Amino acid sequence: MEILEATCEVVIERGFAGTRIADVAKRLDVSFELRAGEILGVGGLVGSGKGDLGAALYGISQVAGGTVTAAGAPVRSLTARAMYRRGFGYVGEDRKRAGILPDSDVATNIMIERIATARTATRWGLLRRSAMRARAGELITTFDVRPSGASQMPISHLSGGNQQKALVARALSTSRKGLIVVEPTAGVDVGSRMEIYQHLRQECRNGVAILLISSDVDELVTLSDRVLVMCTGEVSAQLTGPDITADAIVGASFSSTQGASS
Secondary structure (H helix, E strand, O other), X not given: OEEEEEEEEEEEEEEEEOOEEEEEEEEEEEEEEEEOOOEEEEEEOOOOOHHHHHHHHOOOOEEEEEXXXXXXXXXOOOOHHHHHHOOEEEEOOXXXXXXXXXXXXXXXXXXXXXXXXXXXXXXXXEXXXXXXXXXXXXXXXXXXXXXXXXXXXXXXXXXXXXXXXHHHHHHOOOOOOEEEEEOOOOOOOHHHXXXXXXXXXXXXXXXXXXXXXXOOHHHHHHHOOEEEEEEOOEEEEEEEHHHOOHHHHHHHHOOOOOOOOO
């Protein structure tokens, strides 16, 4: 079952042009389908466009050319709120700048999406704080976010690995059809990395479609059912099965000639 279909031609993001903030257009030439119960990896060098793709698909950057179909229906207004309501979660690559709320406690950081968007979290417009805290506590236990008693601790006091586990817990704080994860284990310790891998694999076994965007070649080889390799905004190779090797990914990262292996 196809969970996400996308064709991206131009992505527009807010950035700096000299000393002022302006819209920056970046060309992409990417088309793919993401299926339930699979991990589709996206690799490539820095500047290949893979990070732009993840931000665009979750509505953080604007897609000016192309189409996105999520959970079987076209997404006419591609925003983070719309993708959340279609059953998608997102873990971005820069947790300190765009992921965590550093001065808020761990429970708030994990539940912030539901606080902001889920009607089930309110009664007569008031937050069901006890229910939120209880759910956050369950996720902290499930994802082994440390130290003990982290729920009411400012998330900035946690190690990088535990901050990242909290963000993955946030993305999985409710039932998902799809999950977009960008550099999910960057800067985390080996133990946290293995735990995050286990959770991603379990979600995949549960039928969740996962788009894994990563610069870590070994991570792509370990987790992915298929891999798209990007170079200068284009897909230079599609790898499946035994063709998913570190050498193949690295080689395609330097090639702008589009091809596919099946």
